[in-house]
Amino acid sequence: MIAIIDYGMGNLHSVSKAVERLGHAYAFVSDGDKLMKAEGAILPGVGAFGDAMDNLRERGLIEPIKRYAASGKPLLGICLGMQILFESSNEHGDHTGLGLLPGHVKRFTGDYKIPHMGWNRLEFLRDENPIFNQVNEGYVYFVHSYFLQPGGENRDILLATTDYYQTVPAIVGRNNVYGMQFHPEKSGSVGMKLLENFANLCETALI
Template identity: 55%
Template sequence: MIGIVDYGRGNLRSVEKALEKVGFEATIMASPTELNLVNGLILPGVGAFADAMQALRQGGWIEPLIRFARSGRPFLGICLGMQILFEVGEEHGEHAGLGLLAGRVVKFPPGRKVPHMGWNSLQLEQPSYLLEGIPNESYFYFVHSYYAEPGEKRDVAATSDYGVVFPAVVSKDNVWGAQFHPEKSSPWGLKLLTNFGKWVNENAALSGH
């Protein structure tokens, strides 16, 4: 079972439907007490970094999410959900993120229309389970005004280019992030979610959950 975190900042139903379409059972989770019931987790997100962190804090999610990530179970952040995996976001001042990945989230430099909205191709930077079977330069759907600057280059699995080259997929151990919306990026977005679902099942089988 894959849990989808409901903290009032994400397009939950479309993620749930996309997972169901590729054959994986998902549940929308309204309380952090339910985290023990799932083998994998998706943290979606739309909006501002600080608002998202405040909503997670008010819902009592922050420590349980960090514990979940440290448990070794697969964890995927989408769009803003990817950005708040990092240590700091610079939207409307500096705000602490979950700190699961080293680095900062910064605004696109002047000269490009923001938000960056629409289809953009990925440049695969290193082999990645999440991107298995997805060709280099495949297109995905983005909507964002800020991007991550990871502290560790090895955490970047794929990049995209919008006047500045930015991380499109990041990973560290069992924690992953996609800056684009896989649920809106068929067919390759569905392939990415299929890879994630398979990874969740394999991890659960190995751990005996």
Template identity: 50%
Template sequence: MSKIAIIDYEAGNLRSVQKAFESLGYDAAVTSDAGDIKSAAKVVLPGVGAFGDCVSGLERAGLRETVLGVIASGRPFLGICVGMQMLFDKSYEFGEHDGLGIFRGSVKKFPDEIVKQRMKIPHMGWNSLSIKQKNHPVLNGINDGDMVYFVHSYYVQSEDAAVIAAECDYGVTFTAAAARDNIFATQFHPEKSQTTGLRLLKNFGEWKC
């Protein structure tokens, strides 16, 4: 099967993503080498931690333009967690930080009212999806109500309803997955989402766009 490059910019547990793809039979490699990323058939951008740190890490690794080039090339691209958030215009996590500007929208903190409802922040654990792009190949076999695993204190508020592939509710309705053209991205962690997550990764591995 085709090689999948998982971008290493020191922001996340990349090995768990790699192991999930390998369990499905895919040749997946963790790499910070721009040449390897540019030559891969598919590319994954994970991310764990603060938005600003992740953007800075990508820039320090010299991979910001590499990511933009992969997206522009039309090859299948998967963003995970902060890797999804960075595709939007900006984040208000610990200040204001510019993202990659691929999608219109921003990353905001869950409102304080959630805590008053005895809902914990970060939003951590299992929650259900509401599928919006029901015919998207990466969501094949994934249905409304399927459970996936989240870990985040900030959420994406998309300004373009057309890119929302799935939503989730946690006090507010937020973008759980975004997609357009060759890009698919998830706020949740598919590598931690058991059967549903592995189905999504398998669909991505098979995706021809």
């Protein structure tokens, strides 16, 4: 079973329907004990970084998510869910994230349209990663005003990037923790195949 973490800020319907279409069992989870029983977990997110962390804190989910990640079972953050995997963000003030991956989230700045919204092409950096099994580079759907800056010493976490007036991290990962800045569930065949590969990793995870 894949746990879709419900903390009041995720697009639960579209994510759950995508997992269902792939033929995998799922459950909405807002309890730490139930989370630990799952073979894999998805942390969706829509909205602001600070609000997301406040909601996780109010529901007592911060430490359970950290324990879950430490268990070695697959965890996937989507959109805002990816951003809060990192150390901090300057969205509407300075906020501390889950710290499961190294890096900081900052706002796009420049004379171009913000938010970054629409279809952009992925460029795979580490296509040997199992998340890319039988996936061709293609276009996926982004909606975000903030993006990850991993820092030079941590660029090994970058699995795929896209270009939006600069290089933008699109897929990140280290060990069992993954993040996708775009919405795979809204990204056609490329996104669905990436999501399927993550679900397959969940099936083979040690329980």
